[in-house]
Amino acid sequence: MTPAAGGLTRRTRFLQALGIGPVWVQRDTVVSDDVPLPVAIAVPAAPPVAGVAAPVVSKQDKAVSAWDDASVPVRAAAAAAPILVMPADEGAVAIARMSWQELELAVASCTRCPLCRNRKQAVLGAGDQKPGWLFVGEGPGHVEDQQGEPFVGPAGKLLDNMLLALELPRGENNYLANAVKCRPVGADGKDRPPSVDESAACRPYLERQIALLQPAVIVALGKVAALSLLGGDPKIAVAALREHTHRYGSIPVVVTYHPAYLLRKPLDKAKSWRDLCLATQAYASDGKLAV
Known part of the structure; x- marks a missing residue:
């Protein structure tokens, strides 16, 4: 499926907002002079759920950043919780x-x-x-x-x-x-x-x-x-x-x-x-x- 005129398809926008799109990316494609797009072949898109319409995207919607950011520190592993007396x-x-x-x-x-x-x-x-x-x-x-x-x-x-x-x-x-x-x-x-x-x-x-x-x-x-x-x-x-x-x-x-x-x-x-x-x-x- 190709992007609709004037922008990405609703489904593509949704996948990108989730950090799991684009689904198929040419390996040599780049988004800037020195930052290559991640190859997403190993992460196929989830199949659509029957009867579920894609969320409506406003014409004036703001750009949604990817779900994860490599610069964000990962939360420390949780320690074992002590047993408390209620x-x-x-x-x-x-x-x-x-x-x-x-x-x-x-x-x-x-x-x-x-x-x-x-x-x-x-x-x-x-x-x-x-x-x-x-x-x-x-x-x-x-x-x-x-x-x-x-x-x-x-x-x-x-x-x-x-x-x-x-x-x-x-x-x-x-x-x-x-x-x-x-x-x-x-x-x-x-x-x-x-x-x-x-x-x-x-x-x-x-x-x-x-x-x-x-x-x-x-x-x-x-x-x-x-x-x-x-x-x-x-x-x-x-x-x-x-x-x-x-x-x-x-x-x-x-x-x-x-x-x-x-x-x-x-x-x-x-x-x-x-x-x-x-x-x-x-x-x-x-x-x-x-x-």
Whole structure:
């Protein structure tokens, strides 16, 4: 397929935004005098998902940079999460009745698990409070803990490009949240995934956020988010949860890889593209999926 007059085809734009296109590139082709284009023969384009239309590209859309950047430092490998003892969940009923303002205050002063001891500030989330899309990650990292915003580090930059590929600028028709609201820190002082107990302690906050937001579709970014939303065996791999539309109550949930993982494994961006197509299909159906 050749580019349409006046620009690239919609599909080509989408693939390039995901960092997995162009699909076929002549080996000698260059984009400048000294920077050759990467040969993409080893990374074939993912097949289109049946019934999923390509996202509409605005005529005045901004240029979307490639999903990964070799200059972006890769997130350090996560340290093993310690097993924590979850406190008695006496506040869950109260949390389930909170307004947004009350929820913000409760999260900011939360002591439901030991993660509160080392945080600079809790991170509730950010974005449109009446969104069609909800993206849930695992927990704040060092940069998020400092700034009080979700997804503002290298993984956040990648997520922004994922959103733009869907014509979803950050904060417009989307909300970003995490399974836990305080930064999990390993014994080495680096970021780590939250434990099962930490996720369970924070789950009432996430549940209340979803109840207030009422999104049309939820995208779970990584295993921690998927298990917080869906439950299941902690040993299950993200690969086993992908390519299926799950449900959180009546809301469709699509599981894909966390952006931090994609920074380490860029070839899996093609798989995430298929996941986003599946989420687009769920969103287009307004959550009313065939049984």
